[in-house]
Amino acid sequence: MPPRPIARALLSVSDKTGLVDFARALAAHGVALVSTGGTRKALAEAGLAVTDVAELTGYPEMMDGRVKTLHPAVHGGLLAIRDNAEHRAAMQAHAIPAIDLLVVNLYPFEATLARGASFDDCVENIDIGGPAMIRAASKNHADVTVVVDAADYGEVLAEMAENGGATTPELRRRLAAKAYARTAAYDAAISNWLLAEAGEEAPTFRAVGGVLAEALRYGENPHQSAGFYRTAQTRFGVATAEQLQGKALSYNNLNDTDAAFECVAEFDPAEPAVVIVKHANPCGVAVGDTLLQAYEKALACDPVSAFGGIIAVNRLLDADAARRIVEIFTEVIVAPAASAEAIAILAARKNLRLLVTGGLPDPRAAGLTAKTLAGGLLVQSRDAAVVDDMALKVVTKRAPSAREMADMRFAFRVAKHVKSNAIVYARDGATVGIGAGQMSRVDSARIAARKAEDAARAAGLAESLTRGSVVASDAFFPFADGLDAAIEAGATAVIQPGGSMRDAEVIAAADKADLAMVFTGVRHFRH
Template sequence: MTRTVPLQRALISVSDKTGLIDFARSLSARGVELLSTGGTAKALREAGLSVRDVAEVTGFPEMMDGRVKTLHPKVHGGLLALRDNDEHLAAMRAHDILEIDLLVVNLYPFEATVAKGAEYDDCIENIDIGGPAMIRAASKNHAFVATVVDVEDYDAVLKELDAHDGATSYAFRQRLAQIAYARTAAYDAAVSSWMAAAIGEETPRRRAFAGTLAQSLRYGENPHQSAAFYLDGSMRPGVATAKQLQGKELSYNNINDTDAAFELVAEFGTDKPACAIIKHANPCGVATGANLIEAYTRAFDCDRTSAFGGIIALNQTLDAATAEEICKIFTEVVIAPEATDEAKAIFAAKKNLRLLTTGALPDPRAAITTYRQVAGGFLVQGKDNGAISLDDLKVVTERQPTEAELKDLLFAWKVAKHVKSNAIIYVKDGATVGVGAGQMSRVDSTRIAARKAEDMAEAMGLAAPLTQGSVVASDAFFPFADGLITAAEAGATAIIQPGGSMRDQEVIDAANERGLAMVFTGMRHFRH
């Protein structure tokens, strides 16, 4: 189909009035008759534009606090009539139905209303009814009607009219219809998800997910995979809401790794400087310090090799001294709540280094729904926002952990939540000194983490690896004593793990034989 349709009449009813007057003025200058409702009509008239009220067209006033105004055959007939169908045209003439060639509607701000924490009834009142009904009608009839739901498409409509002597092409109307249906789908998804949460329905019969395109990516995890980045509208501080101050466009892997890094560093709040260095979504170094530069250097010293080309997340404002230190090696991305002007100037010399600022840290305790696609469906769960305190720890060994060990155990436990299973983390004095991730065997993760510490000790000229006198965290229970024994051989003096194995007593006995302290959390942190 190649049909172009002259644009003679437009119905405009918008909540977001950004760009409205200039767009409507351009339509009017092209001889387009403007129909409108309520606040939109008022805004157009105040701008000196001639506009006809929908109530005048339908013969019915707006009623029920505006709930009913466009739900009328004279509106929907004008949107749905097939212009090449004689019966449809006869019905239009018989009932004085006007052809509507362009529908411009953006919906009540339901998502924004929910985001600001409005009460239930306020959210209900911000569910648009007439808007989605008109959008769906006009989009179905895209053979004859153009539908605009986004402000950013106003210019495209005007360019289309210029290109086709005041008409729209079929291909253009098709594209607008697809955009429109995606918008109503996203809107309904937002409403249904909010309502499920509001009534405590954890497993609704149907789930819908939606996003708005933020960035088309060059490729996905690998060059042969197509990819794009979408926003879910939650405004959670992080890579999705960050301001990129410099550097190349973020890649798929950059976005994934940066999210992992910032979510991890957020575990430590803002009270004490902390740094997380991520490679392939796993931390290769995490530390706190008296200042950011100390936190960074201590994190870097966990695994200098893996840190090369990594992602760095900071929990406080990036300063000049830390920026200078970071610039000593190649880094893909640095993300922090803020950055000083001096730090920005230092990074400006590294054109390829991406610097992101977020303004805040995400809340690691927030209740968030996550999902993952599998063949034929989705797995949906709550985000792992579990946390423990000293009061939650159960000492199961003869030796009690020292105060210093307890601090490191809690630190290691926070990191363990963000390491792919099977996860083993050695920590000493508020810094990781060995990380074992993603192995099929827990004892292998224990060995790998210890071996990395040995390699770093050799590279740094240390007499012994930093695992000597460290504590160790395991994201899930030790199924056998071998993992604990390996950690003890690496020099660990205290262990934190969930407990719950059939062989817990065997593991406890092994710890007692070696004079280790061990605590159970009763909580695990699998991360697949």
Template sequence: MAVPPSLVASPDLQPLRRALISVSDATGMIELGRALVARGVSIAATGSTCKALNAAGVPAENVADIIGFPEILGGRVKTLHPKIHGGLLGIRNDPVHAAEMAEHGIEGFDLVCVNLYPFEATVAKGADYATAVENIDIGGPAMIRAAAKNHGYAAVVVDPADYGRVLAALEEHDGATPLALRKALAAKAFARTAAYDAAVSSWFAAALDEPAPAWRSFSGALAETLRYGENPHQKAAFYSGGTPRPGVATARQLQGKQLSYNNINDTDAAFELVAEFDAATTPAVAIIKHANPCGVAVGDTLAEAYEKALRCDPVSAFGGIVALNRTLDAAAAKRIVEIFTEVIVAPDATEEAAAIVAAKKNLRLLVTGGLPDPAAPGLTVRSVAGGLLVQDRDFGRTEAGDLKVVTKRAPTAAELADLVFAFRVAKHVKSNAIVYAKDGATVGIGAGQMSRVDSSTIAAKKAAEAARALGRAESLALGSVVASDAFFPFADGLVAAAEAGATAVIQPGGSVRDEEVIAAADAAGLAMVFTGMRHFRH
């Protein structure tokens, strides 16, 4: 009985005699070709790749000459042929395979270097539908998968960064590739084609406005391996999703030690929050601790906004993340570095500001080149046991003109501005969320409680503690406004806010007891507005 081809033992060291190169990213290709030829390796290449190699003095045979058929259909068909795929998939040690390859004049490929049409980059640039479709690679993934499956004999390279790795192995093993390297390259190759297909399928879902496709794939490119996850016993890594949205994944780290898992999570939360405020008109600062804001403010300058934000909860701000919606300047930098801070993230930083931060060698400074658009659509993904929860990013926004006054007293202009501010902050606070704000700054935040009354109580307590830290007798919540991320199911939460000193309330509305809550607001002399939109964040 013949041994199944899949069970034929592959060699540990496979001599590299013949290579196939077909790339859209020509980085390092000429240098690779020269190094291979110097080792006596023959090269086959597809049209444009072959021309580029030959023009650089690297001898390469055109695939069209090997198969006896020209590229057709504008280059859509050029490698889908038995003489190519037989050379990729043939098991050299299997007698049947070897006989068939010899019969049909098929030579095996020991190295396959293929990278794909730049579909992701094309889509990121805003290409139209037809252009995006034309950049979906067909032959490339087929060759990659074939060579990766046959890694017992073929080394497959999908990333120019790995050319040096292959050349080093050839030097070490006298012109052969070791099986361990071929396995590692095959694993990377399958991951690349999976990510590529995920990008194509996700683009189709968006292009067709399909919120729940039958299969959903997500992918990312490794940005860095992290020291550990949320806790030291958890392994972790950070992946870039490949979208151009400015943020922690696209940022340049100007200085400081490596970001941790928790740093990345908190920095993302901070930067998404501060982006709620228009940088063109309003300097804004957010201070985050454990993914919740402990102080947010706007001001005439970043330094003023930071001072106001810090007042809200200076104890929690210690060891926090500071996000700014404008270029970090020297005045703000001087104030921020006065207390221990883990990360500063901003669209940019002046040279003077960067020099000030540099005095704190462990403090990470990230610049993103821009702000994320809080109104832009996108997806969030969360794993659950056995599955994924996928939803639209919360890109809902509430402006002053969207509000419905439901009490006898309407808010004053100052109260209205603070109500809009407070509700934008509440959107980024873990539910149940209560936010007290005054003069464009949070003065008390209650986050993540099972009871909305408890959140109100904690926020009021924080406001009182902040006042004591400033040497004031009266709570900072006195004369403030209060925002709730969801409706008050009972009047008790609203009454607690009034007792803390709030004069106006913003909430979504929609409770069966809305009339009771409105009556309580009227009895307390509060102005209250409904948004019609809630912002649960779990």
């Protein structure tokens, strides 16, 4: 494919950033400008000569702008193969002028959805003519240059300057690939919105698409490439966060920050909560009268693992908490907001990243999660089960005390965010031992107890904080051995889903040790 000169451009954009300067530069190259609606008006008001697309088609815009570019005069000009004699003859016979450059960005459907617009408003912001033209121009990229992103205006102009008003096949192919990806992401947002509105849980086709938020230096490991893409899903978190300081976030930073913020969102911001995460698992979680107190309690659970961790808080980050947090190395702090004083304190730590998200995600909100497999995707609804909504059932002879019940609810909130098999010991609104990701539940229970002993020794305590604690299990105990490990650690009450064939055996072991046990009926596997 040779370089192709640009003699005529069709411009139709909703986002007019950089439009006038780009169009003026095209005109300076002798390019004839064709445009629609608001885009044509903006160009004309800037003093540029511009032809209305209606002059091309012989038809006015109609049906509230729904129909304006869906016409052979437009699509023939985009799709005609310039070196094909039959195509050239058809263009001449039907007076179809060639369109060499298409500049389109689409109706802002994603932004309309994000601001919570009505169903009808969302429908009206579904672009039809734009995607149709983009796909036509992209298919014919051997002859046509297509631009869907204002960030590419400069590169197109640079190539035209270098090639006498023409673009290279390499650029056209790259822009065509980008254009197809844009329409795919756009259609994915629309499709998933309509599927949710219709209540479809396992549709025949599932589209996933996003817009690059940041190209990352590498993935989980330096030999892997990576990027962070925002989807149309509206949820406070890393996708809505503003980074106030610190170096660029890595793939692992983003993954861990998301895990920390989703966990801390389980706690009502009326009660200050802090979550410390390492390698996507909580290593300390606590609530307190202040963020500072919650942080101290969370840190005490596993101060070794907390070094170089991610910290999430569920309310405005204040100066007292910020001052204490910076005493050890921390990779990221994420909060709904931060006070000016806290920001100033953290600014002294150049390597510390501070993210403010603008709000907390709703743990009960619907949504989808996806995981790649070889040749496919696993897609599921978000785990929106919250312990406060569960019908808890006491199954032992002894009922839990009010303190035990409060701690069990707390521990089960945390267990939801710990990789399976998950065991969480908690006491007085704080985790005191966490066992994550083991192949057997009894190993998770023992590891959590051992880490609690290590933390107690580091704090100079005479005995482990698991003495008198409660324990939460993300899934049922398949045998009594896991419960026996918790009993040995000194737990006095247990919260678990129940549902094992050996529930009676496990309940009998709890009764023998005078433990209180509560069933939730809800499992929280996390893989």
